Amino acid sequence: MGASISDDVAAARLAGLLDSAMDAIISTDDSQRIVLYNRAAEKLFGWPAAHVRGQPLDMLLPLRFRGMHDPQVRRFGATGVTSRRMGGNTVLYALRANGEEFPIDASISQLDTPDGKLYTVIVRDVTERVRAQSELAAFAAESAGVREQEKSRIARELHDELAQSLTALKMDAIWLRDRLAGQADAQAKLADMLAMLDASVAATRRIAADLRPLVLDDLGLVPAIEWLVQSFTQRTGVPCRLDADEDIELDEPYATGVFRILQESLANVAKHAQASEVKLRVAREGDALVLEVQDNGVGFRPTDPRPPQSLGLVGLRERAQLMQGELRVTSAPGQGTRVSARIPVGSHWA
Numbered sequence: 001m002g003a004s005i006s007d008d009v010a011a012a013r014l015a016g017l018l019d020s021a022m023d024a025i026i027s028t029d030d031s032q033r034i035v036l037y038n039r040a041a042e043k044l045f046g047w048p049a050a051h052v053r054g055q056p057l058d059m060l061l062p063l064r065f066r067g068m069h070d071p072q073v074r075r076f077g078a079t080g081v082t083s084r085r086m087g088g089n090t091v092l093y094a095l096r097a098n099g100e101e102f103p104i105d106a107s108i109s110q111l112d113t114p115d116g117k118l119y120t121v122i123v124r125d126v127t128e129r130v131r132a133q134s135e136l137a138a139f140a141a142e143s144a145g146v147r148e149q150e151k152s153r154i155a156r157e158l159h160d161e162l163a164q165s166l167t168a169l170k171m172d173a174i175w176l177r178d179r180l181a182g183q184a185d186a187q188a189k190l191a192d193m194l195a196m197l198d199a200s201v202a203a204t205r206r207i208a209a210d211l212r213p214l215v216l217d218d219l220g221l222v223p224a225i226e227w228l229v230q231s232f233t234q235r236t237g238v239p240c241r242l243d244a245d246e247d248i249e250l251d252e253p254y255a256t257g258v259f260r261i262l263q264e265s266l267a268n269v270a271k272h273a274q275a276s277e278v279k280l281r282v283a284r285e286g287d288a289l290v291l292e293v294q295d296n297g298v299g300f301r302p303t304d305p306r307p308p309q310s311l312g313l314v315g316l317r318e319r320a321q322l323m324q325g326e327l328r329v330t331s332a333p334g335q336g337t338r339v340s341a342r343i344p345v346g347s348h349w350a
Helices: 002-020 039-045 063-079 128-177 185-210 214-220 221-234 254-273 311-324
Strands: 024-028 034-037 083-085 094-096 103-112 116-125 238-242 276-287 289-294 324-330 337-344
Touching: 002 238, 024 039, 039 094, 039 103, 039 116, 063 103, 063 116, 094 238, 128 214, 128 311, 214 221, 214 254, 221 238, 221 254, 221 276, 254 276, 254 311, 254 337, 311 324, 311 337
Parallel strands: 238 276
Antiparallel strands: 024 034, 024 116, 083 103, 094 103, 103 116, 276 289, 289 337, 324 337
């Protein structure tokens, strides 16, 4: 009798502890039927505990996720891992009693009992966090758009005004050179001036193109990528093979974002890879655009605390995230580096 009372007291204490928790706590048996559902879960999901106990956990999930949930839990059960965060870096969604979907963070644990496995999920509503992230992403995208507009304006001024002024000065210098043909000192000085003007014109056009290649605005994405590949090979002497779908065209800010990812990837190759060959692929796969930049250079360990490429890789990931995409870097010492990105373009094809 004493043991029974002690068990009842322990159960009551556990129930009180669970009901005082700030996060929703839900336990299911091995068949994924709800056996425990605390007060925070009642408040979060809108279902009273009496209604959900004994019901499948699927009732708390959006319809599109129900088929994949049970196999995932069973795979977790087979691992023997005590607990883990669910979803990794993916936002999970749950379903309220009123049919509203909302984003959640969730962690799952398992416990072997005499009656079979007991799975416990701790759930937290992250609606405000997701909203804040979305607003921050929108602000960052808008800021990036403003920066690109400013780069475009400066590039146009450099190309149309400064480069043309330098070219006019060159013509004047040639005029002087032709009229001072008999003066050796003047000829030598003018030859130096003409060489400096040629270098200045070339530098101005290169800076303007790096700021914003006019071909991107004038001819579109694929010609801009072709120009980028040719420019890379001319500067570095490294052959770059391009495989691109000719009919790819995107609205802004996607066209600029894709171009910048490729541009910065090739810049990283030029700075760090010591490669003798580069392959670049741009392809449409369904509603997504896939980018790949592969070199055969020295490679590196992505797990190193601060590899030389770290700053450039951070910028690449940020650009992909601004377009709701993901970017992966695969590398190993002596085996080159592969940068691959998948951008969900949706309806933004031009």
